[in-house]
Amino acid sequence: MLPFLVLLAVYHTWPVLFGTYLAFTEYNVISPPRFVGLANFQRLLHDDQFWSGVVNSLKYLMVVPVLQLASIGLAMLVNRPLPGIGFFRTAYYVPVVTSFAVVGLIWTWMYQQDGPVTFVLQHLGLMKEPHSLLNDPGKALYAVMFVTLWKGIGYYMVLYLAGLQGVPKDQEEAAEMDGATRLQVFWHVTLPALRPTVLVCSLLSTISAIKVFEEVYVMTSGGPVGSTYTALFFTYAKAFQDFQYGYAAAAGLVIAVISLIFGAINFRLTRGGRSDA
Amino acid sequence: MTTSSSPVRAAPSASDLKRRRARRTRLGNAAAYLVLGVIAVITLYPFYWTFITSLENTGNIYDAKLLPGSLSLRNYAAVFTGTTVPFWRMVVNSLVICAAGVGGSVALAALAAYPLAKMRFPGRDAVFIGILTLMVLPNEAGLIVNYVTTIKLGLLQVHGGPFGDALNTVSGYAAIVLPSLSSIVGLFLIRQAYLGIPQELIEAARIDGARELTIWRRVMLPLALPTIVAFAILEFVAFWNSFLWARILPLDGQMLPLSAGLLNLSGQFSTNSRAVMAGAVLTVLPILVVFLFGQRYFMRGLEGAVKG
Numbered sequence: 001m002l003p004f005l006v007l008l009a010v011y012h013t014w015p016v017l018f019g020t021y022l023a024f025t026e027y028n029v030i031s032p033p034r035f036v037g038l039a040n041f042q043r044l045l046h047d048d049q050f051w052s053g054v055v056n057s058l059k060y061l062m063v064v065p066v067l068q069l070a071s072i073g074l075a076m077l078v079n080r081p082l083p084g085i086g087f088f089r090t091a092y093y094v095p096v097v098t099s100f101a102v103v104g105l106i107w108t109w110m111y112q113q114d115g116p117v118t119f120v121l122q123h124l125g126l127m128k129e130p131h132s133l134l135n136d137p138g139k140a141l142y143a144v145m146f147v148t149l150w151k152g153i154g155y156y157m158v159l160y161l162a163g164l165q166g167v168p169k170d171q172e173e174a175a176e177m178d179g180a181t182r183l184q185v186f187w188h189v190t191l192p193a194l195r196p197t198v199l200v201c202s203l204l205s206t207i208s209a210i211k212v213f214e215e216v217y218v219m220t221s222g223g224p225v226g227s228t229y230t231a232l233f234f235t236y237a238k239a240f241q242d243f244q245y246g247y248a249a250a251a252g253l254v255i256a257v258i259s260l261i262f263g264a265i266n267f268r269l270t271r272g273g274r275s276d277a
Numbered sequence: 278m279t280t281s282s283s284p285v286r287a288a289p290s291a292s293d294l295k296r297r298r299a300r301r302t303r304l305g306n307a308a309a310y311l312v313l314g315v316i317a318v319i320t321l322y323p324f325y326w327t328f329i330t331s332l333e334n335t336g337n338i339y340d341a342k343l344l345p346g347s348l349s350l351r352n353y354a355a356v357f358t359g360t361t362v363p364f365w366r367m368v369v370n371s372l373v374i375c376a377a378g379v380g381g382s383v384a385l386a387a388l389a390a391y392p393l394a395k396m397r398f399p400g401r402d403a404v405f406i407g408i409l410t411l412m413v414l415p416n417e418a419g420l421i422v423n424y425v426t427t428i429k430l431g432l433l434q435v436h437g438g439p440f441g442d443a444l445n446t447v448s449g450y451a452a453i454v455l456p457s458l459s460s461i462v463g464l465f466l467i468r469q470a471y472l473g474i475p476q477e478l479i480e481a482a483r484i485d486g487a488r489e490l491t492i493w494r495r496v497m498l499p500l501a502l503p504t505i506v507a508f509a510i511l512e513f514v515a516f517w518n519s520f521l522w523a524r525i526l527p528l529d530g531q532m533l534p535l536s537a538g539l540l541n542l543s544g545q546f547s548t549n550s551r552a553v554m555a556g557a558v559l560t561v562l563p564i565l566v567v568f569l570f571g572q573r574y575f576m577r578g579l580e581g582a583v584k585g
Binding site: 003004005007008010011012013014015016018019020022023029074077078080082085087088090091092093094095097098099100101102105106107109110112113114115116119120150153154158211213214217218232235236239240245248249251252253255256 | 306309310312313316317319320321322323324326327330337339340341385386388389404408411414416417418419420421422423424425426428455456457458459461464514517518519520521525536537539540543550553554557560561564565568569572576
């Protein structure tokens with residue numbers, strides 16, 4: 001037990017404490033941190049790069065409702081006892097177990113100007129001039145969002161599948177006997193019973209949307225012209241490219257507060273995840 | 278048919294209802310398969326496309342296609358014989374990191390969960406709640422502070438002397454693995470599994486004079502094995518796929534694991550993306566094998582993490 005606690009303290013507790021302290025300092029690892037009070041936060045307030053990162057991170061929240069609805073739908077679909085359903089469940093999970101390094105590379109290729117995505121969009125009449133979505137400042141962020149969706153849907157599907165198993169079957173059947181339509185049953189019986197799972201899933205995906213980093217890092221590095229520059233990308237760049245650790249920590253703290261706020265909103269929307277089925 | 282189309286419109290018979298219902302289910306199933314199939318194509322095609330493109334050596338590389346234009350293993354050969362990116366070395370690095378990471382985190386979590394689940398001591402619940410709080414706490418500065426810690430621990434110092442190389446290698450691995458070794462999720466999952474084991478078994482063993490470690494090894498471990506296996510698979514996937522931390526550390530290229538090194542590969546072969554695709558295929562393969570074999574446990578571990 002002791003080794004676990006030591007590692008936990010060093011790599012989990014200490015970062016929270018020391019990171020918070022660093023946010024109020026100027027620090028470059030070489031010389032000891034120098035306390036500067038709220039200076040970092042004042043600087044953040046006027047840092048356009050930071051705010052455009054925050055705005056992009058907030059835009060990224062669009063992924064959350066789409067991802068949740070799609071994975072609930074998919075979970076209901078694969079919850080049917082159809083022959084061969086195991087194959088589909090496995091297929092949807094393959095992107096989940098693949099690393100962002102590989103996923104990012106694959107989609108960078110898929111999005112190439114002469115690549116499959118352009119091919120499909122052109123044939124659907126959705127794109128006239130062939131070009132890579134990742135090079136298009138107006139669309140790059142959405143292209144990256146699609147990858148997040150693609151990679152995440154299987155993960156949340158499994159969680160919802162677990163949740164669906166806890167939905168009382170007899171209540172659904174009773175409602176159907178009383179003449180409720182499928183949609184009514186879903187809305188009044190299934191969804192309320194699923195609420196704890198919805199809370200967990202939407203909380204997880206909200207927080208990871210605000211903190212989106214890896215797919216951006218591999219696919220666009222924040223470009224083109226900063227259109228995919230997210231809040232955490234700013235923190236990364238300040239710390240590991242400019243070596244302004246104190247400033248980066250301050251930005252990290254602000255992002256943490258933002259994700260806490262959105263986490264709280266999630267709690268409200270799902271009524272604390274209480275199932276009143 | 279006859280009853281429902283008659284002018285009187287008699288109520289449909291039971292067998293009629295049944296038949297109608299069966300037809301609706303068949304239609305529903307067909308629609309379900311269609312949707313399932315389309316989504317499966319969307320999730321799998323990018324992998325398939327990367328695979329078949331990595332087998333080609335000529336033609337328009339990024340074309341949408343269903344079959345490879347030509348077949349050759351040249352790109353795979355290029356990856357293995359690439360001079361600036363040591364592919365074999367990265368494979369070994371990944372294996373070492375995974376072995377140390379999975380072994381270490383499973384052992385630590387399995388050991389630490391025992392007193393938290395089955396031993397009585399003052400402050401036990403406080404410790405547990407404290408650990409869980411860590412999971413919720415914001416940790417944005419984590420990478421930064423862990424980076425500083427790793428430097429302060431001297432894990433990135435370059436050692437000289439006769440054992441210098443060996444020492445550098447070991448401390449490089451430690452720098453990569455240590456921050457993720459204490460898994461709170463793992464502690465939580467395994468503690469849940471321990472809680473389900475009847476207290477009488479432990480009491481009986483204690484009366485027989487067994488030491489706590491013996492009880493842990495002989496009683497707890499075997500009974501919690503399914504959860505531990507599930508957790509081990511989760512950890513394998515996590516360690517194999519992690520790349521950000523290793524890329525942040527100022528390690529030399531020889532020390533990088535596969536996932537992190539793949540991005541270097543993409544820099545080296547900027548003119549030959551097919552070779553990078555081959556590298557990507559080789560990086561995904563082990564994880565797919567583990568996933569396919571451990572699927573059952575894997576899903577259970579994931580579900581357990583939520584239900585808890």
